[in-house]
Amino acid sequence: MRIGEIIESTSVLFVSESLELRQSPALGSLLRVRISDDGDLYGVVCYGETRSLDPGRRAVRRSTSEVYDDQVYRENPQLEHILRTEFTCLAVGVLEAGGILQGLPAQPPPLHFSVHTCSPEETARFTEDLYYFRLLLSASLPVPAEQLLANHVRRVYGERGGDDNWLRRAAQEVGHLLKQDYDRLMAVLYGIDQGSSPRAGGVSTK
Amino acid sequence: MMRERLGLVTDGAYNTGLTVRLDAQCSTEDLRVGELVVVEGQSHRYFGMISDMQLRVTDPRLLASPPHDAPPLVTEALAGTGTYATLEVKPMLMLDLSVEPDEQRGPQRVRTIPMHFSALYRASEMDFATVFGKEGGTNFAIGTPVPMEIPICLRLDRFVERSNGIFGQSGTGKSFLARILLSGIIKTRAAANLIFDMHSEYAFDKQTEDGDWVKGLRELFGSQILVYSLDADAAARRNVDVTLTVGLNQVEAEDVMLLADELDLTATTAATSGLLVDQYGKDWLRQILGMSADNIAGFCQSSGAHPEATRALQRKLKEVQRRGYLKDEVPFSLIDEMVTALGRGRSIILEFGRHDTPLDYMLVANIVTRRIRRLYQQKVERFEETKAEADRPLQLVITLEEAHKFLSPAVARQTIFGTIAREMRKYNVTLMVVDQRPSGIDPEVMSQLGTRVTGLLAEERDIDAVFMGMSGRSFLRGALAGLDTRQQVLLMGHAVPMPVVVQTRRYDEDFYRVMQGTGARRDGLEVTSADIWAR
Numbered sequence: 001m002r003i004g005e006i007i008e009s010t011s012v013l014f015v016s017e018s019l020e021l022r023q024s025p026a027l028g029s030l031l032r033v034r035i036s037d038d039g040d041l042y043g044v045v046c047y048g049e050t051r052s053l054d055p056g057r058r059a060v061r062r063s064t065s066e067v068y069d070d071q072v073y074r075e076n077p078q079l080e081h082i083l084r085t086e087f088t089c090l091a092v093g094v095l096e097a098g099g100i101l102q103g104l105p106a107q108p109p110p111l112h113f114s115v116h117t118c119s120p121e122e123t124a125r126f127t128e129d130l131y132y133f134r135l136l137l138s139a140s141l142p143v144p145a146e147q148l149l150a151n152h153v154r155r156v157y158g159e160r161g162g163d164d165n166w167l168r169r170a171a172q173e174v175g176h177l178l179k180q181d182y183d184r185l186m187a188v189l190y191g192i193d194q195g196s197s198p199r200a201g202g203v204s205t206k
Numbered sequence: 207m208m209r210e211r212l213g214l215v216t217d218g219a220y221n222t223g224l225t226v227r228l229d230a231q232c233s234t235e236d237l238r239v240g241e242l243v244v245v246e247g248q249s250h251r252y253f254g255m256i257s258d259m260q261l262r263v264t265d266p267r268l269l270a271s272p273p274h275d276a277p278p279l280v281t282e283a284l285a286g287t288g289t290y291a292t293l294e295v296k297p298m299l300m301l302d303l304s305v306e307p308d309e310q311r312g313p314q315r316v317r318t319i320p321m322h323f324s325a326l327y328r329a330s331e332m333d334f335a336t337v338f339g340k341e342g343g344t345n346f347a348i349g350t351p352v353p354m355e356i357p358i359c360l361r362l363d364r365f366v367e368r369s370n371g372i373f374g375q376s377g378t379g380k381s382f383l384a385r386i387l388l389s390g391i392i393k394t395r396a397a398a399n400l401i402f403d404m405h406s407e408y409a410f411d412k413q414t415e416d417g418d419w420v421k422g423l424r425e426l427f428g429s430q431i432l433v434y435s436l437d438a439d440a441a442a443r444r445n446v447d448v449t450l451t452v453g454l455n456q457v458e459a460e461d462v463m464l465l466a467d468e469l470d471l472t473a474t475t476a477a478t479s480g481l482l483v484d485q486y487g488k489d490w491l492r493q494i495l496g497m498s499a500d501n502i503a504g505f506c507q508s509s510g511a512h513p514e515a516t517r518a519l520q521r522k523l524k525e526v527q528r529r530g531y532l533k534d535e536v537p538f539s540l541i542d543e544m545v546t547a548l549g550r551g552r553s554i555i556l557e558f559g560r561h562d563t564p565l566d567y568m569l570v571a572n573i574v575t576r577r578i579r580r581l582y583q584q585k586v587e588r589f590e591e592t593k594a595e596a597d598r599p600l601q602l603v604i605t606l607e608e609a610h611k612f613l614s615p616a617v618a619r620q621t622i623f624g625t626i627a628r629e630m631r632k633y634n635v636t637l638m639v640v641d642q643r644p645s646g647i648d649p650e651v652m653s654q655l656g657t658r659v660t661g662l663l664a665e666e667r668d669i670d671a672v673f674m675g676m677s678g679r680s681f682l683r684g685a686l687a688g689l690d691t692r693q694q695v696l697l698m699g700h701a702v703p704m705p706v707v708v709q710t711r712r713y714d715e716d717f718y719r720v721m722q723g724t725g726a727r728r729d730g731l732e733v734t735s736a737d738i739w740a741r
Binding site for chain 1: 277284
């Protein structure tokens, strides 16, 4: 499903504007950009924001005691035109000639190209190999990398239909990557576990 | 050939052994110190034993705040990454894989170590067969490696050519092990045996600690075994071949010195008995026992001996004289007949019956062995003259219980047993010492023992003693400490290619059948040398 258009593109990060106001994809979800007839570029959503079109102008309060939340938008239809929702993705790999290459892309994705959500099959295919975890942990991002990785793993686990083997593999990969930094490791692991362990009412890993 | 991979070599030194990082899915609890493992190098296959295990963490902060009540996902992710285990492996043997299987000479001593990231495997049955060989000939199965059901073989031909030791604290199954080894030696005809059976337990049926009855060697091997007894009464009751008597004329001064502890003799005794021998020769003991007070005074005057010391010696020797098996004059023919039987390959068990005090045991064993060794020396000298194969004396193994009494540092230099242990196989006579206190044995003797079979030992001094003169004792220590209290032993030395922990064979109906040759021999692995040595 097409959800946005690229409005800023670098080798590492690309920023897209959402087609719908306030419809930002979830943090940590995997997105896809069709860059050629048989080539896709994949990115992980690492940041999202909704703000005024004019960078110099801050939004002002519009709610009253009767009109608030969603009603504000219904009462002020012009908001659709003066606000916009943007999200930032970290490029994590490309699909070329049928093969997946995890890592930074050779070129940044073309500006104004469309950003799509991934189907569960596409997600499963790209996340089979876990090399790209390194990119998530090492990039300098506006959000803590551990939180991003934990969110990402939880989402992919859901997309993959509760694949316990994959979850265990992912946790071990994180353990391997952060073996020298116990505190960061625990931040990721407990983050993953919240959404998937029996303690949090999620799916058991056993 | 499928083997279970355990980890990768990450560090090491030729002198101290290899460090292996254990794979994440392997638990230290599934491994044992002392276990045989295999490292596949590029051109060699190394056989070694696990000498130590360690738990490690990559980040020391983990030690300060270990995860409490961590969910399984977290502990699983930590296992093998943030937390891991290493093994210390001591390579002992190596097999050159570049040599054609047909020309393969089997595993050799290690002279190098494998490079980084060589894989470590748990030994397969084929590996055990490669190292310890197949059952058959003088390759005698003594037990199985602890986790597996394949025979570990001892090379009995090598075993008997040097003196050996069986050690272990009380209750570890020393006497059963000795029985199994003796059966093997008799069955494979690797040597003739002379067994000094202090507690009369080898020849006939005996009840075990568990209340079962087990067969004696006489029952197992029939006329191949001759039973001698010192005790005329017991001999009449039991099916004994010969009642042995010893003559005062056969007792030498050295025998008396051996009994110094038992008879509470003083240091002057050696001088006094020496003077007696000077004066009376072989008849010295009878002479002193028959002396009156006046005779003693006369003897002291003429020889310069101390009268008090001489009287004390006489008093104490009277105790020896009261022994039922001692006669005034006995020819050596009885012992000489023993040697003839041993020369024909028969084995002899000498029972002590009711004469089972250390004094009897030491006195008789020393006299008999001295005579036998002299005859063997003559045989060997004759063989060296004639060089005829028919004159080659058959190897003789003397089994000695409570060996520390004969081989303690104080007496080992004087007793015939000390001499035999030290001169090794020169005269084709070797010892199999059975003892629970190896620390009581002269270190010089201990270091000469070729093969050592040891059960669990508790005392630090005994553990030190049993590794005397062995290389790599620090590696073996862990293996020894990990033995079960019963039926597990550490084999090391001349008759095995490398040290190994085995669960000893059971001395039961199956064993009797194999020994008596009525049952089917246990089938060894059907392997050819090509299978064994191919990669």
